[in-house]
Amino acid sequence: MLRALAAQGLALAVIFGLAWLLAPRMPFWFWPLAQGGAAAFLAYLWGLNRWWLIFQVALPFALVWQLGHPVPAWIYPLALLGLVLVFGGGLLTRVPLYNSSHAAWKALLDRLPLTEGLKVADLGAGLGGPLSYLARQRPDAHFVGVEASPVVWLLAWLRTWSLRSRCRIRFGSLWKLPLGEFHVVYAFLSPAPMPALWKKTLLEMAPGTLLISNTFQIPGVIPETEIRLPDRPDARLLVYRIPGDVETSTSDSQEALKKAENT
Ligand SMILES: C[S@@+](CC[C@H](N)C(=O)[O-])C[C@H]1O[C@@H](n2cnc3c(N)ncnc32)[C@H](O)[C@@H]1O
Known part of the structure; x- marks a missing residue:
């Protein structure tokens, strides 16, 4: 800009x-x-x-x-209010609204484990496209989205209305959503919040669970898998597994956290 x-x-x-x-x-x-x-x-x-x-x-x-063609002066604050209601969620976090593609939804579906009672979160749920698609394809799983822009949240909420027993869209900040219960967390944000997001997932998610980022990588962390998407040359899903042995200790996770704190 x-x-x-x-x-x-x-x-x-x-x-x-x-x-x-x-x-x-x-x-x-x-x-x-x-x-x-x-x-x-x-x-x-x-x-x-x-x-x-x-x-x-x-x-x-x-x-x-x-x-x-002069327009009445009240148009300007009204237009500003409209922009804040649609894009305000990402104003301070530097994460604007843009949607994951259909190809990204499909690739995401392929990565969802077959775990019984699977729980998936979309941080910054936007218009609810990924969640409503996944909820339709995986009737056995539960989905939670969180979105900070009021109008966008409302549209996502309406879009997932018919699925609401298994798919909830909450209004608020992604930083306030505890991630402990989720097997997969999906995020399509921007480069800015990725280091803090990694720290949050290391602190809250169980070892062996997945953080899947659309396009934006976590600096200094190598993803377990990268899935190229046909949308743009740099579009891909980056799959990060929360380190640590699921059965025994979380020492790998603590090591990764120390590394994240140093970056
Ligand atoms: C790039 S869009 C992704 C939308 C959707 N997840 C998708 O993949 O189609 C990012 C969304 O995150 C929202 N957002 C940005 N910062 C946020 C925050 N701190 N808490 C909740 N939502 C946030 C923005 O309003 C925007 O709708």
């Missing part, structure tokens, strides 16, 4: 210079086009993807349109 904003800012400085020289000779539409084109070019040089490029070109036209 900062790169996109910087591209618009730098392009604006250049376009101001050009306008100083050429303003009377060029048609009005040239200026938003030049602004958007220059910003998109900079964004391309700085490695932003094609959606950002389209956005860079469209933004100056949207501003020009808006100058001719």
Whole structure:
């Protein structure tokens, strides 16, 4: 976002210079086009993807349109409130809303153990896609999701309404959900919370259980398995097993915890 904003800012400085020289000779539409084109070019040089490029070109036209069609001032706080209700859950944790793909749901299903009374959690459940799919495919298992954005939580809750005896979506922070009862914890978050998440799973989950992360790895920890997903070049499921001998001791787990604390 900062790169996109910087591209618009730098392009604006250049376009101001050009306008100083050429303003009377060029048609009005040239200026938003030049602004958007220059910003998109900079964004391309700085490695932003094609959606950002389209956005860079469209933004100056949207501003020009808006100058001719003023909207009431209350629209802005309302739009801000809407954004907070949808994306607010990840605002401080730097985890936005985006959905796991169908391929990820299927790969996740394949990794679920056949354990009797299996319990699975989705931390940051989003719109509830993975959980409602898994709950339908595994009627013998129980599922819990936790989601911090109010509107997103409500949509996930409605989506899993018919499955609610085995699939619950709680509203709140993933950091407050105790993980001790789960055999599998799924998380599709961002790079930012992964070290803290690993620490939480080591402290709370039983040895031998699984943390499955979509795409984002735990720094310094090698996953037991990596499953490539067809969605994006870097998309994969990373399967981490909580260390320690299930039958005897948890010394491996304590060693891993010490390592996590040092990173
Ligand atoms: C990338 S989405 C993943 C959604 C879903 N798990 C999926 O795979 O389709 C991450 C979600 O985590 C939520 N989130 C971020 N931080 C959170 C937190 N601390 N507690 C609960 N939810 C959180 C965001 O609001 C967002 O909906």
